[in-house]
Amino acid sequence: MLKRDIARYKRKPGPLIQVLHRAQEIFGYLPPEVQYFVAKELNVPLSQVYGVVTFYNFFRTEPVAKHVINVCMGTACHVKGAEAIVKAISEELGIKVGETTKDKFFTLSTARCFGACGLAPVIMINEDVFGKLTPEKVKEVIREYRRQKETEGKEEQSEVAG
Structure with a gap:
């Protein structure tokens, strides 16, 4: 291919x-x-x-998880608390920037600017953009992704059993 x-x-x-x-x-x-x-x-x-x-930071030499979390570190996001967002994500997932969770569900990364400065601070999870975040809001976004993972797992189990 x-x-x-x-x-x-x-x-x-x-x-x-x-x-x-x-x-x-x-x-x-x-x-x-x-x-x-x-x-x-x-x-x-x-x-x-x-x-x-x-x-180029968009190329990866290591495998990544199902969901790649990119935290914008551009000027507007930096001024509005991007470092606190990175810290909150690191605490929530138990990983540092550039690392992947043991379950291969999340990879944490940073990038320069997403062009969404009016929404600062901003993260992208795969193609989805989340803005005007606080440390608590970003943790809730991550928890929602985890809940979806659990729901998907239960649906797969019921399909196998059914």
Whole structure:
């Protein structure tokens, strides 16, 4: 699948970032084997691929959880308490930035700006944006995701039993 996508992107100028995005969509992250494959297929040095992967914070070299929590650390969010939001999430989940919970349900990350400055402080969980957060509100958002996980688990059990 990736090989076919690479062939399509190869015809465009500067395909590396596009190919890496596609590879991450497919695999969830960019392990060394995938980086090597991309370098070989695009005929670029592995060091160039690695440099791009490690330079941009949207590329991951480790697997991530089902739900990636990104905390905006842009100026507006920083001024409105983004650090307190990170601390609250860390306390709630028992992980630090860059880590994943043991159950592989949450990964905590930070990013520069989501363009939602009027809602500061802001987090994104996957594609969902949550704004005007306080430490307590963000903990409630996380608890709601956990409740959904528990509900999904019960539904799956009843389908198997039924």
